[in-house]
Amino acid sequence: GAVVSQHPSWVICKSGTSVKIECRSLDFQATTMFWYRQFPKQSLMLMATSNEGSKATYEQGVEKDKFLINHASLTLSTLTVTSAHPEDSSFYICSEGLETQYFGPGTRLLVL
Amino acid sequence: QKEVEQDPGPLSVPEGAIVSLNCTYSNSAFQYFMWYRQYSRKGPELLMYTYSSGNKEDGRFTAQVDKSSKYISLFIRDSQPSDSATYLCAMSLNYGGSQGNLIFGKGTKLSVKP
Numbered sequence: 665g666a667v668v669s670q671h672p673s674w675v676i677c678k679s680g681t682s683v684k685i686e687c688r689s690l691d692f693q694a695t696t697m698f699w700y701r702q703f704p705k706q707s708l709m710l711m712a713t714s715n716e717g718s719k720a721t722y723e724q725g726v727e728k729d730k731f732l733i734n735h736a737s738l739t740l741s742t743l744t745v746t747s748a749h750p751e752d753s754s755f756y757i758c759s760e761g762l763e764t765q766y767f768g769p770g771t772r773l774l775v776l
Numbered sequence: 777q778k779e780v781e782q783d784p785g786p787l788s789v790p791e792g793a794i795v796s797l798n799c800t801y802s803n804s805a806f807q808y809f810m811w812y813r814q815y816s817r818k819g820p821e822l823l824m825y826t827y828s829s830g831n832k833e834d835g836r837f838t839a840q841v842d843k844s845s846k847y848i849s850l851f852i853r854d855s856q857p858s859d860s861a862t863y864l865c866a867m868s869l870n871y872g873g874s875q876g877n878l879i880f881g882k883g884t885k886l887s888v889k890p
Binding site: 769 | 822
């Protein structure tokens with residue numbers, strides 16, 4: 665299966681600041697990658713689909729101006745949480761694949 | 777009715793037991809079925825991937841899909857403490873990898889006691 669890395673693995677920031685999370689495909693050129701959010705004891709919720717060279721597609725209820733996604737190359741997608749607030753504290757996970765999805769290790773965000 | 781139902785547990789078993797994890801679903805059009813294992817504070821790891829009905833075995837793990845009953849199962853034989861994790865079922869209408877349309881269950885938390 666595909667190998668996906670994420671950086672950082674965890675981040676703590678102050679309310680109002682922006683945080684960038686990187687997702688890298690290590691062995692696969694991914695034209696499409698996905699960003700999920702997972703709250704404690706909940707399942708994964710798809711936030712958006714990251715498309716290489718074009719705009720991301722956001723799921724209903726996800727603010728595209730708050731969660732900026734950039735997919736500038738076939739191996740890198742970034743998610744920037746802008747003006748983060750405590751309610752944005754969550755576990756953010758990216759994935760990619762063809763017949764199914766392979767997930768990165770996740771990034772834990774804590775907004776104080 | 778939710779698209780995918782999965783008993784959240786927790787499920788506690790002794791080491792060596794056979795574990796049965798299950799999901800039911802409502803959309804008969806689902807064709808691809810997956811089981812992921814998620815350790816605490818980690819991303820989900822793909823365990824099993826099945827297309828349509830039938831069984832698939834990989835080591836101690838067996839996945840079963842019964843499309844007529846809209847029911848999928850994951851069996852773990854000779855369970856080990858290292859199997860303690862949350863198990864998520866997922867399914868999709870078509871190629872879930874490139875199209876992002878995986879529908880997840882809520883996950884079952886499994887604890888295997890030594």
